[in-house]
Amino acid sequence: MMEVESKLIKQGAEARVFQTMFCGKKAIAKERFKKPYRLPSLDEKLTQRRVVKEARCMAKCSKSGINTPTLYLIDNVNHVIYMEFIEGVTVKEFLRKNQDKIENKNKIEEIMKEIGIMLAKMHTIDIIHGDLTTSNMILRDNKSVVLIDFGLGYTSHLIEDKAVDLYVLERAFLSTHHNSEELFSIILKTYLENTGSLGVQVNKKFEEVRLRGRKRSMAG
Known part of the structure; x- marks a missing residue:
């Protein structure tokens, strides 16, 4: 999935969370995976929508002065959000x-x-x-x-x-x-x-x- 070495730190029902690097910075990559029980076209549409919704919520909160991880990149082809790793x-x-x-x-x-x-x-x-x-x-x-x-x-x-x-x-x-x-x-x-x-x-x-x-x- 990723070109740099990544470490799986959490897996839930909807996504996998990796610790990775992004442009030389320690980062988190959150990947939403495919659901085999859904029609591929529907799954793709729902997953893309969910990725965008999550990123928008974070961005809107950050803009309003709420501490959230900084967004680095939204990869909606692979359904991955790259964000700041919080120490x-x-x-x-x-x-x-x-x-x-x-x-x-x-x-x-x-x-x-x-x-x-x-x-x-x-x-x-x-x-x-x-x-x-x-x-x-x-x-x-x-x-x-x-x-x-x-x-x-x-x-x-x-x-x-x-x-x-x-x-x-x-x-x-x-x-x-x-x-x-x-x-x-x-x-x-x-x-x-x-x-x-x-x-x-x-x-x-x-x-x-x-x-x-x-x-x-x-x-x-």
């Missing part, structure tokens, strides 16, 4: 190693606030991430949070979609981190402080989505 650890890793250290309490609160501001900016420009987890946020050089993996991202002005985005993140916190209620509450509070009337609407819908989720859980 750092995921927020998930950082929290697991530092959450119980009292001396890191202020740093963790800063990170949660940064996530809240980031999501507020993203929803204000009608971008839905679709897979908000602490694994898809990288703490670059222990300083700033970079949002990655827009593979399920799309554009939507619907309040419900933004509420579901927040709900996905809350569930990710609940299933991954202890004391998650306190952490997520900082994100949500910051999000609401930076979204104005939009935030009021999203929060109302978010509570409805939460309620539906609890009912499904109780129903087994």
Whole structure:
């Protein structure tokens, strides 16, 4: 697929992610592969559309001041996006190693606030991430949070979609981190402080989505 040596670092249901080089820089190459169960012409069209959609979400977020990997190249013949390799650890890793250290309490609160501001900016420009987890946020050089993996991202002005985005993140916190209620509450509070009337609407819908989720859980 690639002329330079590449290392497979992740494979999902939709794509393979490689660590590679691009113009002398360490890079990430995300390749969407063919689905043999689909008609070739349909598969080609859907895959190209998905690659473009992902790249557009990243570009729009970056233009609005949200930290995302820099886009290097979109190869829509081979369905590969080349982008910046982010040096750092995921927020998930950082929290697991530092959450119980009292001396890191202020740093963790800063990170949660940064996530809240980031999501507020993203929803204000009608971008839905679709897979908000602490694994898809990288703490670059222990300083700033970079949002990655827009593979399920799309554009939507619907309040419900933004509420579901927040709900996905809350569930990710609940299933991954202890004391998650306190952490997520900082994100949500910051999000609401930076979204104005939009935030009021999203929060109302978010509570409805939460309620539906609890009912499904109780129903087994």
